[in-house]
Amino acid sequence: MAFLPFNTTRSFRLKPDELLSKSVSDDIYISVDQVARFINNEDTTFQLIDVRDAGQFKACNIPGSINIPFNDFSDPKWEIYLNQKGLKNIYYGNGEQTASYAWTISTGLNYGNNFIMTGGLNEWYKTIMLSQFEGENITPRENALFENRFNARKTFTQINSLPDSLKTHYFNAKHLQAAKLDGGCE
Amino acid sequence: MKQLKNLQYIFVFLIILLVLVLVRSFNPNLFKQDPGKAVDAAQNNSNSITLAQLKALRTKYLVINLGNGDKFDSIKMKNSLNIPIENLLDKANLTIFKESKDEIILYSSDESTTAKAWVILNQLGFKKLFILAPEENPEAFIYIFQPDTTARLENDSI
Numbered sequence: 001m002a003f004l005p006f007n008t009t010r011s012f013r014l015k016p017d018e019l020l021s022k023s024v025s026d027d028i029y030i031s032v033d034q035v036a037r038f039i040n041n042e043d044t045t046f047q048l049i050d051v052r053d054a055g056q057f058k059a060c061n062i063p064g065s066i067n068i069p070f071n072d073f074s075d076p077k078w079e080i081y082l083n084q085k086g087l088k089n090i091y092y093g094n095g096e097q098t099a100s101y102a103w104t105i106s107t108g109l110n111y112g113n114n115f116i117m118t119g120g121l122n123e124w125y126k127t128i129m130l131s132q133f134e135g136e137n138i139t140p141r142e143n144a145l146f147e148n149r150f151n152a153r154k155t156f157t158q159i160n161s162l163p164d165s166l167k168t169h170y171f172n173a174k175h176l177q178a179a180k181l182d183g184g185c186e
Numbered sequence: 187m188k189q190l191k192n193l194q195y196i197f198v199f200l201i202i203l204l205v206l207v208l209v210r211s212f213n214p215n216l217f218k219q220d221p222g223k224a225v226d227a228a229q230n231n232s233n234s235i236t237l238a239q240l241k242a243l244r245t246k247y248l249v250i251n252l253g254n255g256d257k258f259d260s261i262k263m264k265n266s267l268n269i270p271i272e273n274l275l276d277k278a279n280l281t282i283f284k285e286s287k288d289e290i291i292l293y294s295s296d297e298s299t300t301a302k303a304w305v306i307l308n309q310l311g312f313k314k315l316f317i318l319a320p321e322e323n324p325e326a327f328i329y330i331f332q333p334d335t336t337a338r339l340e341n342d343s344i
């Protein structure tokens with residue numbers, strides 16, 4: 001393989017047409033309400049990946065997420081987190097741009113099931129953290145929606161209000177869990 | 187005789203290797219770039235250009251509007267070409283990209299669409315490819331998180 005004119009292991013494995021058809025599908029987007037539900041249900045089939053830098057991640061992040069800063073995204077050390085069979089990766093940044101870069105690269109490299117959280121953390125904040133019910137009557141559907149948001153908001157505030165030492169402990173435990181799932185150790 | 191047979195095996199192996207090299211080198215349906223380069227360019231914003239920079243450009247450029255249908259962009263740019271992202275890799279459109287000697291500027295009202303299209307074209311080896319940067323940084327966090335110092339974890343899951 002060394003005779004080949006480029007490094008085959010580092011280029012995209014998906015064919016361009018396949019990658020494009022996945023890219024234009026609306027199914028790759030997951031709403032913040034869906035993410036809130038995964039958190040409330042402690043759904044372990046989803047892995048939230050925060051692609052912002054470490055400083056922003058430390059300031060606040062969605063509970064249960066791991067930090068893979070986009071500037072470090074091409075480092076092969078992240079493959080054990082990004083390419084886990086049976087896990088769905090949901091990428092988020094502050095907006096959608098960086099998450100979309102990450103989605104396209106990881107999908108091109110044929111890493112598992114990848115999704116983008118619609119609107120990123122700004123949308124999370126607007127919809128989950130700041131939404132309020134206004135009106136006199138509430139339907140059961142609206143009630144369920146607001147309860148979901150309220151619970152996710154509570155978890156978000158609790159986890160992000162922890163002292164840094166406890167947060168580090170929490171995130172180290174998450175990384176260790178991912179490594180163990182992959183059959184490795186840390 | 188045995189030596190000749192061994193030489194035949196080596197010869198067949200070399201031919202197979204040559205065919206593989208040729209297939210990968212000339213097959214337009216394969217990505218050949220290092221994704222790390224796309225990460226670097228996107229991270230340091232060397233892949234984006236602002237409207238002011240675009241206006242100041244002295245070289246020729248080709249603007250591609252990636253919007254379509256219900257997502258059609260309200261921004262209208264002079265001399266822009268409309269290629270909906272769904273048709274990005276159509277033969278005719280790829281020919282336009284290949285034959286263009288000018289800077290190619292991708293834009294869409296949806297930053298996710300532009301980012302995905304840029305990575306795909308970049309990894310296909312197209313150079314001089316830029317994204318028209320929105321006026322406001324789409325990756326700026328516009329809220330401030332206020333920690334609740336009285337908050338305690340209800341379940342000690344740590």
